[in-house]
Amino acid sequence: MVGDLLEDFYNVLARKGFWRAHAWFWWQALWLGLGYCVFRFWQPLEHAARALEIERMLEALSPQGLMSDVRHAVRALRKDLGLVVFATLITGLGVGATTAVFSVMKPLLIEPLPFVESDRLVWIANQGDGGLSSGMSRTSNLRDFRELSTSFDGLAGYFAFFESYTLTGSGEPERLTGVAVTDDFLRVLGVEPMLGRGFTPEEGAILGSPAVILSHRLWERSFGGDRSIVGQSLTINGSPSVVAGVLPPSFDFASYFSPGSRVDLLTTFPVTDQTDAWGNTLSIIGRLAPEATLEGARAEMAVILEQLQGADPERWGLGAALTPLQRVISGEHRTSLLLLFAAAASVLLIVCVNLSSLLLSKGIRRRQEMFLRAALGAPRARLLRLLMTESLLLAGCGALLGVGLARLITSAVAGSSSVTIPLLSSVRVDFGALVFSCLVATGAGLAVGILPAIQASGVGSAGELRAAGRTLTSSRRSRWLREVLVVAEVAVACALLVVGALLIQSFTKLLAVDLGFQPDEVAAWPVDTGQEFETYGERVAFLDSLLEAADAVPGVSSVGLVDAIPLGSSRLWGFGVAGRELERDEELAMFPHVVSDRYLETMGISLLAGRGFTDADTQETEPVILINETAANSVFPGQEAIGQALLFRDVKLRIVGIVADVKHLALEMGSGPEVYLPVAQTGDYGSLDLVVRSELPLDAIRGGVAAAIRSVDPSMPTHDVRTMAHVVDQSVSPRRFTLTLLSGFAAVAVLLAALGIYGVLSYSVAERSREIAIRMALGESAQQVRGRVLARTLGLAGLGAVIGVFLSMAASRFAMAMLFGIGATDTGTLLTIPLLLLAVAALAGLLPALRASKVDALRVLQAP
Numbered sequence: 001m002v003g004d005l006l007e008d009f010y011n012v013l014a015r016k017g018f019w020r021a022h023a024w025f026w027w028q029a030l031w032l033g034l035g036y037c038v039f040r041f042w043q044p045l046e047h048a049a050r051a052l053e054i055e056r057m058l059e060a061l062s063p064q065g066l067m068s069d070v071r072h073a074v075r076a077l078r079k080d081l082g083l084v085v086f087a088t089l090i091t092g093l094g095v096g097a098t099t100a101v102f103s104v105m106k107p108l109l110i111e112p113l114p115f116v117e118s119d120r121l122v123w124i125a126n127q128g129d130g131g132l133s134s135g136m137s138r139t140s141n142l143r144d145f146r147e148l149s150t151s152f153d154g155l156a157g158y159f160a161f162f163e164s165y166t167l168t169g170s171g172e173p174e175r176l177t178g179v180a181v182t183d184d185f186l187r188v189l190g191v192e193p194m195l196g197r198g199f200t201p202e203e204g205a206i207l208g209s210p211a212v213i214l215s216h217r218l219w220e221r222s223f224g225g226d227r228s229i230v231g232q233s234l235t236i237n238g239s240p241s242v243v244a245g246v247l248p249p250s251f252d253f254a255s256y257f258s259p260g261s262r263v264d265l266l267t268t269f270p271v272t273d274q275t276d277a278w279g280n281t282l283s284i285i286g287r288l289a290p291e292a293t294l295e296g297a298r299a300e301m302a303v304i305l306e307q308l309q310g311a312d313p314e315r316w317g318l319g320a321a322l323t324p325l326q327r328v329i330s331g332e333h334r335t336s337l338l339l340l341f342a343a344a345a346s347v348l349l350i351v352c353v354n355l356s357s358l359l360l361s362k363g364i365r366r367r368q369e370m371f372l373r374a375a376l377g378a379p380r381a382r383l384l385r386l387l388m389t390e391s392l393l394l395a396g397c398g399a400l401l402g403v404g405l406a407r408l409i410t411s412a413v414a415g416s417s418s419v420t421i422p423l424l425s426s427v428r429v430d431f432g433a434l435v436f437s438c439l440v441a442t443g444a445g446l447a448v449g450i451l452p453a454i455q456a457s458g459v460g461s462a463g464e465l466r467a468a469g470r471t472l473t474s475s476r477r478s479r480w481l482r483e484v485l486v487v488a489e490v491a492v493a494c495a496l497l498v499v500g501a502l503l504i505q506s507f508t509k510l511l512a513v514d515l516g517f518q519p520d521e522v523a524a525w526p527v528d529t530g531q532e533f534e535t536y537g538e539r540v541a542f543l544d545s546l547l548e549a550a551d552a553v554p555g556v557s558s559v560g561l562v563d564a565i566p567l568g569s570s571r572l573w574g575f576g577v578a579g580r581e582l583e584r585d586e587e588l589a590m591f592p593h594v595v596s597d598r599y600l601e602t603m604g605i606s607l608l609a610g611r612g613f614t615d616a617d618t619q620e621t622e623p624v625i626l627i628n629e630t631a632a633n634s635v636f637p638g639q640e641a642i643g644q645a646l647l648f649r650d651v652k653l654r655i656v657g658i659v660a661d662v663k664h665l666a667l668e669m670g671s672g673p674e675v676y677l678p679v680a681q682t683g684d685y686g687s688l689d690l691v692v693r694s695e696l697p698l699d700a701i702r703g704g705v706a707a708a709i710r711s712v713d714p715s716m717p718t719h720d721v722r723t724m725a726h727v728v729d730q731s732v733s734p735r736r737f738t739l740t741l742l743s744g745f746a747a748v749a750v751l752l753a754a755l756g757i758y759g760v761l762s763y764s765v766a767e768r769s770r771e772i773a774i775r776m777a778l779g780e781s782a783q784q785v786r787g788r789v790l791a792r793t794l795g796l797a798g799l800g801a802v803i804g805v806f807l808s809m810a811a812s813r814f815a816m817a818m819l820f821g822i823g824a825t826d827t828g829t830l831l832t833i834p835l836l837l838l839a840v841a842a843l844a845g846l847l848p849a850l851r852a853s854k855v856d857a858l859r860v861l862q863a864p
Helices: 002-016 018-061 063-078 081-110 139-148 185-189 216-223 253-257 294-311 325-330 333-365 367-375 380-414 431-456 462-470 476-511 536-551 599-603 629-635 698-712 724-731 733-767 769-777 782-814 827-853 857-862
Strands: 121-125 152-159 163-168 174-181 211-214 233-236 239-246 265-268 282-288 321-324 522-527 556-562 573-577 588-595 607-610 624-628 645-648 651-659 674-678 688-694
Touching (some): 063 380, 081 333, 081 380, 081 431, 139 282, 152 185, 185 282, 321 325, 333 431, 333 476, 333 782, 476 782, 476 827, 588 599, 651 674, 688 698, 733 782, 769 782, 782 827
Parallel strands (some): 588 674
Antiparallel strands (some): 163 233, 522 688, 556 688, 573 645, 624 674
16 A cells, blocks of 8 residues: 555656645555545444345345245235236336337337447438438449548448349239349448349449349248249349349448438449449448547548648539538438337326325335334334335336237337337347336335335334324325325326427418329339330330320229329439520529320329420420429519420420429428429430329229320239328327327326325325314315315316426427428416316316214214
8 A cells, every 4th residue: 555655645646746746645644544544444333234234135135035025025925916907007008118118219219229330320421401412422432432542441332322123034013113222322321232242343333233232031931932043034124134042131331321221232332433423322430440529520521621722723612511420321310219218107107106106105004013013123124125126016016918919009000010110120028128117016016115214113102002003194294295196197187288288289280281293093103114215205105104094994084104202202402594604613403303295184183384294295306394383483583484495404395384392302391493394305214204194092093094004015013002091191100109109108197197196095085084074064165175075176287287287398399390381388278287287177077075974973983
């Protein structure tokens, strides 16, 4: 010890000088000396106390001691099976809710992504305004970042606009969805194919390389899990493609990067000048080098961007914002999941409050038993342990029920195709969730039992023992404690109700927004042919024959074609205005739709001015275009837009009509400027959807439309159909998921709060029956008794509601990101919910009030 002190002294001497070092030395020496004296003086007493304490602790923690406590708890609980059933049900509800929400949160917010060193993965986004493509990058950006950056071990990307493929040659034609990725995409993520290999650089250098990697789901669904599929050739879009590998089941591309969609295979995306000409179409992901940091990479990227812009001042689409990949994937869902977890925890808190209040009441009845045990020599610690064992057993029974309930909820959520939340398919009650459930149940058991145990084990003198034999009336402190618990659960229930009501109103307003189209009675079939056409005119003729065949199906009232259905995708094209000088980076970013002439009619999109497309708009006529109302007002303010012309790739497009705005990104987002181009004049589109309007149910026309499609091209798959109503529902599914669970939690909270009020008042009336009898004997009427009980009920509920309003204001501000068209402090909601709670409290207190007013004063006063 002295040697260490001297060594530290010389270190301090070198840093702080002679005087400060000596002062430090003597201060440390004084404290060490005092500590040594105290230790020597107290050591004998400490050893004796510790020996006795350890002996008692070992006795209590021995298997015999623990089993004795458990047997006693089981015997005590068997005498009150009603309590056991009630406690198990509500504890199971609370534990099940928190475990289910934890299981949904776990893969998205708690666990790292299932990639090698996933914390080093970074999302590199462009820095633009507008739709999806404004956050994408050009291929040249990826190429230059690879050459100039030293902060990354690898930089990869994928084509942000998924493509449709047709698989033929093995049974019925099947439509597949594929994503084009750079050849090093899997390596950068740290994903190893389950079978086969990744793409080679040679395959990645060619657009449309005849090599694919199958998803695990496609491998099992279409190839029966045949391991020999690797190396075989498949016919995709009429051309042979070699199966390079099969992805592992743990990596579902869509689950990470496009929730709610389906990705069946990966193809290659070359980093070439050809793909760079497509504009902002690439999503970039980087893996930080071992010695690099995110802040260092950001600083380096800023220097690189400045260098690239200086080398080419005319360069456009240049930007790089670095964000951890996990934060990007969890993104907008973080707030809603945290809110749900807080709601589930609030329900569990109300459960604990209810059970604690119930056990407090039960503890009054057991006071005589505790006095007898104390009189026979049982120490208070022993009594506490006995009572806590009972509450832990109750919590354990609830945990078993809760785990089963959580499994049912997570199975339903994971198997749902209508909820677009990342990693939803991996949600399950696993070992981590079981550990969490056990911890929650243990915490609940301790929280529930600690106050009742302290009260019931608080023994006194022999006089108190005799008093306990004469009365079971609780103390004023005990009654006050139970009422405080009631106020707490009303406050929590009020907060949940207010937030739930705000979300319900927000969701209602969201569903009431003008979509700009009529989704009812409209269905969409993807239609992509594998045929090769020598001329564009032949392709247009093929599409016309497809429209004619579908239009002839009985029950179909209108048909159309579109390359991007509303709420289905997002992209931006740059346009100029004829007669205006605009730099490349000043181009107007607009959302394009390539459509047939009857598309507007089929979708129910209003034509506000001018005309729509007709059969006369062909390649031989003047190129025409439609714009939406927002584009007309923003591009031509105060002018007549019809007759003006836009420029697209040096082609002048005459504006012939103005259409209503359409929600194409999300219901809560503005439409932005949109343009419509006729498919007969535009060859720049990917996959097309055939949209069909019919007053008949989908099942009534499904077969006819499928037959019509096959009559034009037998190789086209027809089973992949979706209604526009489903597309709209899917776009709001995260909000609906959050709202449904939160509303359920709020309803349960109100029910439990009502039960808590009823239980406390019922017990209070029962234990104060003698007091009520005396009051009635002195002239108090039954109506006055009822009024006094109800007044006490409303007083407790009112206080809880006031506290709950303040809690809800803080909680609703946290949920502001999820609100639409309503403020976090909506006055109507803040006034209505407390009144509703007061009404519920009045109903809960009505029966105890009636019971109190019917007390037989003579019989009660004559009782011993």
